[in-house]
Amino acid sequence: MFGSFDISTSGMQAQRVRLDAIAMNLANINTTRNAVGEPEAFRRLVTIFAEGADGPGTPGVRVEQIVRDEGPLRRVHQPQHPDAGPDGYVSYPNVDMVTENVDAIEAARAFEANVAAFEMAKSMLVSSLRLLA
Amino acid sequence: MAGWLDNIFDRGAAGTARAMAQFAEARRDVLAQNIANIDTPYYKVRDLPVAEFQKMLGLVIEKSRRTGGALRLESTPNIRVRSTGGLDFQPVERSRANLLFHDQGNRGVEQEMTEAVKNVLLHRVATEVLRKQYETLEAAIRGRL
Numbered sequence: 598m599f600g601s602f603d604i605s606t607s608g609m610q611a612q613r614v615r616l617d618a619i620a621m622n623l624a625n626i627n628t629t630r631n632a633v634g635e636p637e638a639f640r641r642l643v644t645i646f647a648e649g650a651d652g653p654g655t656p657g658v659r660v661e662q663i664v665r666d667e668g669p670l671r672r673v674h675q676p677q678h679p680d681a682g683p684d685g686y687v688s689y690p691n692v693d694m695v696t697e698n699v700d701a702i703e704a705a706r707a708f709e710a711n712v713a714a715f716e717m718a719k720s721m722l723v724s725s726l727r728l729l730a
Numbered sequence: 731m732a733g734w735l736d737n738i739f740d741r742g743a744a745g746t747a748r749a750m751a752q753f754a755e756a757r758r759d760v761l762a763q764n765i766a767n768i769d770t771p772y773y774k775v776r777d778l779p780v781a782e783f784q785k786m787l788g789l790v791i792e793k794s795r796r797t798g799g800a801l802r803l804e805s806t807p808n809i810r811v812r813s814t815g816g817l818d819f820q821p822v823e824r825s826r827a828n829l830l831f832h833d834q835g836n837r838g839v840e841q842e843m844t845e846a847v848k849n850v851l852l853h854r855v856a857t858e859v860l861r862k863q864y865e866t867l868e869a870a871i872r873g874r875l
Binding site for chain 1 (some may be wrong): 751758759762763767769771773778839842843846847848856857860
């Protein structure tokens, strides 16, 4: 009976995790050092979904993995920068603001779609309950 | 339900409405699954066999009209009627050959939402019909309106 509520909830949760990763990417758009302060540009996070909230064969969706995008970094010529290499170039994260914003909009809309599905399931449950009244 | 109760609860519109409500409730879970997996790579959208169910329902309505008996649902390849009267459905992959992503997925949030809305409306019609039938039954038992 409550299956579709759980399915929609897992969808909302997965999209929220995706939005968290996007927020992380945007927050670190200019980060040139890693967590311990060494010069290493941040690499954008990519969220990967898989079917089944609690593993294969179960209903819903889950975040299977959050991987680092190993694509080419943004190279900017800044010889005065403390993190510049011998050639005078600084590696900036491979985060593109437009891509992240588009992804964020898509995640928010997908979240809304799950909320709408939840609402529909709720209205069906209410009309079933009205049979008793 | 067995015996004379069948003839009260499963005669005419009530039996049809009950089957429709059961179908809509099972389909709701499948459509929610499609919406939740809208961004899952390689996911293929599924659906319950709508046409198969409607065809089966049409046939059994026809049969019950001819024989004058209660509505008896029948099993088909993807629909199983349990001995208790409940229904089990086997979800099938929905074919949508003209829209494919690179990962061979065929999902589209618009179609899922449309189907979900249609499903809710169908369910509302079914439960409303059932409610009216039960009210009529109640009125008949009390003997006054």
